[in-house]
Amino acid sequence: MRIDKIQTSLYTYLFYCIILFFTACTSSSESFEQAPNGLLYTFRVKSNSANTPKQGDRVLVRIRYFAHDSLIFDSREISSRFIQEIPEYNDSVPTIFQAYMFMSEGDSLTCKIAAKDFYSQLSIAEYPQGIAPHELLRFEIRLEKIFNPHEFLSEEERILHDLSEQxxxxxxxxxxxxxxxxxxxxxxxxxxxxxxxxxxxxxxxxxxxxxxxxxxxxxxxxxxxxxxxxxxxxxxxxxxxxxxxxxxxxxxxxxxxxxxxxxxxxxxxxxxxxxxxxxxxxxxxxxxxxxx
CATH class of the missing domain: 3.10.50.40 (Chitinase A; domain 3)
Structure with missing residues (x-):
């Protein structure tokens, strides 16, 4: 019985060590940098590409965002080719477009933006139920392809044809x-x-x-x-x-x-x-x- 108790205590100790180890790993992997305007971001994957987007470019992205760890939006549920134009934007507040500008083709990035800042970019006055204006939304972004305006014109025709059939x-x-x-x-x-x-x-x-x-x-x-x-x-x-x-x-x-x-x-x-x-x-x- 005594040996059993010692083994049980040892297993319990090892279990908590494992939990602490993974908690530490998770915490370190979620270390965010802060841009001058307050945008919080961290790279999950950093590619070797030097191709970064500019205002006026289009980006093909996979994007998901969460509130309270609950999925609010997944671009794959809308389209397999989710493309956004990077417009002129107010760089004094965090925006999703600023996050795109930090990235290169092949990068994956996580960022956090206050609901009031994100939804104001979309001209949406009402937030989804349960989301407060100052709550930080969590965005997971993968930038797959960048198109300059000239490239996009020819690519757009092909994409629109495929999307129209879909x-x-x-x-x-x-x-x-x-x-x-x-x-x-x-x-x-x-x-x-x-x-x-x-x-x-x-x-x-x-x-x-x-x-x-x-x-x-x-x-x-x-x-x-x-x-x-x-x-x-x-x-x-x-x-x-x-x-x-x-x-x-x-x-x-x-x-x-x-x-x-x-x-x-x-x-x-x-x-x-x-x-x-x-x-x-x-x-x-x-x-x-x-x-x-």
Whole structure:
């Protein structure tokens, strides 16, 4: 019995030594450098490439970010070729674009950016549920390829062709799975009425007030005016509004609810708009509150 107790104590001691060892290794691997503007970053992989991006370049990246160790976003769930342009940006606050500028092709980097700084870059006023403005989001980035503007023009054509084919496949797969009897309109959108309205129908120069949400086919919600308590007011004649949204609301009556499934050419376009990537079908859920 005494030998058993000694062995048990020894195993317990060794177990705690192992835990302490791995904790120390983890802590050292998570040692972050701090840029002058406060960006925290550390390289997980540093390549031998001397090719670094400049403003105006496009970067092909794999990016994931987390809050409370929970995954919030993974670019692979949106597109296998997630490309972003590096715009002019305010270098007095940490940005994801600054992190890209630190990297070379083949590098992997982890950085931390406050939610308020990151979401302000995307012009998103409302943070995902449970995320506070000053909370540090953790980003894991791998920079795979850099394109200068000239290189990107030819590469863009090939990429858009591949992405367009992928979009059509995913859209048809989604329709067959969720709305197999639904037919598209002449423009190519799918209009699914959820609740018929009994109020006024929009006329050609109407002003409308709506609540809407936009999401990807996988259910990832990008924005909701209802959550932000910020309904949208716009004119049927407003050409800055997505064509699919303008078309869809004209099928509705005041008080109605509907879902629009919009191919990219009726939404953010084949080239996308931040944070929507190229060739991305969008689901818009609309409540028509008022026709003015």
């Amino acid at each position: 979009e059509q496949y995913l859209l048809q797969e989604y329709i067959q799975s969720h709305y197999p009897e639904q037919k598209p309109t002449k423009s190519g959108m799918y209009y699914i009425e959820k609740k018929a309205g009994n109020g006024k129908k929009p006329h050609s120069d109407a002003q409308l007030i709506i609540h809407y949400s936009i999401s990807f086919l996988d259910g990832h919600v990008l924005y909701s005016t209802a959550s932000a308590n910020n309904p949208l007011r716009f004119s049927i004649q407003d050409t800055s509004v997505w064509p699919g949204l303008t078309e869809g609301v004209q099928y509705m009556r005041e008080g109605g609810l509907a879902t629009f499934i919009l191919p990219s050419e009726l939404a953010a376009g084949k080239k996308g708009e931040n944070p929507i990537p190229p060739c991305k079908t969008i689901i818009v859920r609309v409540q028509l509150l008022k026709v003015l």
